[in-house]
Amino acid sequence: MEKDVLTRFGVSMPEELIKQFDQYIAERGYTNRSEAIRDLVRKVLLEPGGLKADQLVAGTIVMVYDHHAADLPLQLIELQHHYHHDIISTMHVHLNHDQCLEIIVVRGLLAKLRELQHKIQVQKGVLYAELSVTYLDERGAGQGHADTAEHHHS
Template sequence: MEKIQRIGISLEGSLLDKFDELIHEKNYPNRSEAVRDLIREKLSGEKLQDPETEAVAAVHLVYDHHQTQLTEKLIRIQHSHLLKTISSMHVHIGHHECLEVILLRGKVREITRLGDQIVSLKGVTYGKINLIAAEEFLSEEEHSHGHDHRA
């Protein structure tokens, strides 16, 4: 683990009060942990601006499972992009509605395009793509070759 370094910051009292309220609402144990998360989020967001950045995405879908051939289309898209699809989860949330979460991995450009393709299918009533920059989580070999070497 990397050595922790202490820093000091100056904030207006009203801003600090709002930050402390946020920390309390989100159940952070202390200000330091909250600041670390904010910095990580900002850095990840900056990395995601580069379409070549390695990332993971969770594509959330709500759809009517009675929609003609939608389930088959979802399966076909995932199978045609097998190296990008990590996993998926399917949950029945109503009589006709299903929630599907599809996890993708690859370059921002590729997985955003694939996520958009999935979300825009006819019959999807809600879709959202959440990206996280993943370069720091990949092994040197995966990062340099852009491949997933899982067994």
């Protein structure tokens, strides 16, 4: 695998901001500012609001809900069955007597994943539901995991 060509550029910041940034870098174990800036740029580029609806992505939908809300657990299961092609895995955690946390690992078109997240969020009894994109498939639409004939991990 070839190394990416690095491009140097200068950044001007107020002195107080750079002090705060250097503290941020030290607290997170970065060895230099460049590594931290690269990670921050990657994170910003993966924010769902900045991506196109037809992009293939992977990430998680995290939700917290009241499992005593009428029919909510069944509604959430039905929703997940409807979107089963986009769901890779789920993890369910009992937070306390009333609340559950569920993490749904998803992969597919951003528009469909946003749609699923929205349908979850509007259910009565859902206290929190957020889509977090952690991977952008650079190959584009129609080249998703399910379309791949071979799949290897090194």
